[in-house]
Amino acid sequence: MFAYRSQIASLALTVFTAYTVPAFAQATDYPSETVKIITPFEAGGGTDIVSRQLAHKLEGLWNNNPVLVENKAGANGNLGTDIVAKSKPDGYTLLLTTNATIVINPQLFGDQVKYDPVKDLAPVSMLSALPFVFLVPPSSPAKTMEEFIEMAKKSPGKLGCGSSGVGGGAHLALEMLKARGGLDITHVPYKGTGSSITALLGGHIDCLFVSILSASPYIKQGQLRPLSVSSLKRNASLPDTPAVAELPGLDGFESDLWYGLLVPAGTDKAIINKIHDGAKAMIDDPEFRSKFEPTGAVLVGNTPEEFSKQIEGDIKKWTQVIKESGVANQL
Template structure:
């Protein structure tokens, strides 16, 4: 009996202590881990949001870059961090929903079990572009040329499993064509070779293509998401052009380690929503960054992760993309 009472007392003390931590959160700086190099899309989103949330929360949100292994090093770091709300992850689709199906070796973390989703902050899509001097005059023309000359059209992307690669594979599957994928170490290199005519086309991020489109160096034919891009309102979606169900987007979201107090998750979600409505954040991430702001609930973000895991599992399998 005495032992049982002692255990109950310890449990009660731990519960009260956890509650006190949630009530006083945050009381020190918060680390926001970005599993990519500085300057990329996720890093920019992290720094814009961290600056605004810091002002509201009264503590610094410090962005730390931990790149490597296609985003898996930084993602795993947060999966194994203490679930106290002071180590967060600003991640994109790749490590969470693509890598589990892309790699032969199991990822060191479980995207469904090792994280507490806080909010999908934003999403971005891709635009199919060809060089200005290309003989390809439309999306239908591109498909017709691919059918007439199997294996002759080429497209580049930021690497195997990148959004631009997966969009190209989905197009090939839906049109029953063979096109050559050329992987690069970043979107910039792929875009350079499209501009020079070395590649037939690419699915590039909207934000990096817009300046080239405006300068007349690229011709855009379609965007990859479920709706038109705000910065390219005259360019139709793939679905509008007849490719029913074609949707390739990349999310950027905030997560905590699994086991984080739900009250801390709720507080962080509220701060994400507040920051996402700030005009300065909208200007930097939407008007200049080409993103769509989402700021969804933790439950919606968890559902998005589950849905995208299945989407990319099927696509990688059906496209016979080799395991990395």
């Protein structure tokens, strides 16, 4: 009987070792080959810029182990995101994307999205958030957001607010404002941020939500007037511009464009932590901060657990906005 129990114990130890030692070895040896950061948008954009900064930082931290950036644009970012979601969960394929492909697109495009952002991907860290700015032309009688809301309530359906396109972050920010503020404002979609700003400058529309990065030059030159920002708190680059959330009845209003790092679901936790530590080192780097904070970007670098809760809350929030506004039917 004693010999039998010893055999069972030996077998259990063998099975335990078979399952744990390889995983431990995988984590401690990582990385030992080229790591790819896939961004699901074209080169030159925000995700591409941040991806290349991250790749450079990780290479330095990982003894010059190659870290390459691959742009896999297409299908509103869904193509590249799907590639990562279906990749081997070994830490050698990372995804640097925005809340568009993780939170918004699955709600807008339904079955056209072939991945499940919660089941197929594991959060590593939110890297930064970029708020939208609500702009009006200098000729607008509204000098504050309160005055604009009052003006909109007195002229239901007569004010036109532009965006960079149906279903984009700027459009959804407007829909949230309309719903929360009880406003009847006509949405005027354009083919991109540039054309929507041109329309506002030309007096073809009355207002516009646009990223703080795109709005900054026009604000500095006095060509457009900022009335509020879409983040929960004021932005350091526009300290005199209140957040929408400061207004009565609009507390909790938040609509930011965020950049996040994820990996395929099932990736070893120790590897996720190592990737997270590298990303956090980039966020905490004074040189990196000096480049990005003046643009209005809010650098984050939170934990995988915190990022997971952020995604969960955002999905719940935007599912409701998209459903109530009927945005998906406008595509």
